Amino acid sequence: MSKILDVKDDIVQIGTDDGGIKEVRRVDVKFDAKPGDKVDIFENENSVIVTKKEDETKKEEISDQNPNGGVNININNTNTNANPNNGYVGNGKKVVNKWIYVLLAFFLGGLGAHKFYAGKIGAGVCYFLFCWTCIPAFIAFIEFIIAICATPDANGNILV
Structure with a gap:
């Protein structure tokens, strides 16, 4: 040499x-x-x-050190993204407290208070604009019955 x-x-x-x-x-x-x-x-x-x-x-x-013949592949597959849920479910429904929703639907449902509480602002505005026809009050009573029959989760919440 x-x-x-x-x-x-x-x-x-x-x-x-x-x-x-x-x-x-x-x-x-x-x-x-x-x-x-x-x-x-x-x-x-x-x-x-x-x-x-x-x-x-x-x-x-x-x-x-590297048995692959000089090729070093380092894959880091971790997810560090924060994923806050904010009570929304993927199918367009929102998680709300059952008893608050039931009380709002029964007492202020004709004005759309339960819709505002559920985060459905457009429906709440429609209920409020047509409250003089009593149609929203009738629909709110049906939603009151549906909500009172719904089974809550461990925290007392339902999907609306």
Whole structure:
């Protein structure tokens, strides 16, 4: 194995495998040469090219650290997004307290108070605008019966 012995201005001295010393021009060395670097020498009749030899122990360390041949894939699949529910369910319904909804539907249902409480502002406005016809009061009474028959969850909430 050839090794760089000395680097002087424009001359690089390389110790060869057979114990000899070969001098080459610095421009023929294709890397930043330092004494102690292990090199490969390629020569023909007209030119000499010197390349740095990769250290075998480094290759083994790399292959031990990464058995996939230099490809390192690091997948971090964690979800750190905050996901507040705010009482909404995916099917357009909202979670409300059963007894508050029932009382609002019974006493103020004709004005649409139970709709405002459930977050259905448009329906609440319609109930309020047509309250003089008593139709919203009739619908609110039906919604009161439906809500009182609904089974609440462990917290006393129902879906409306």
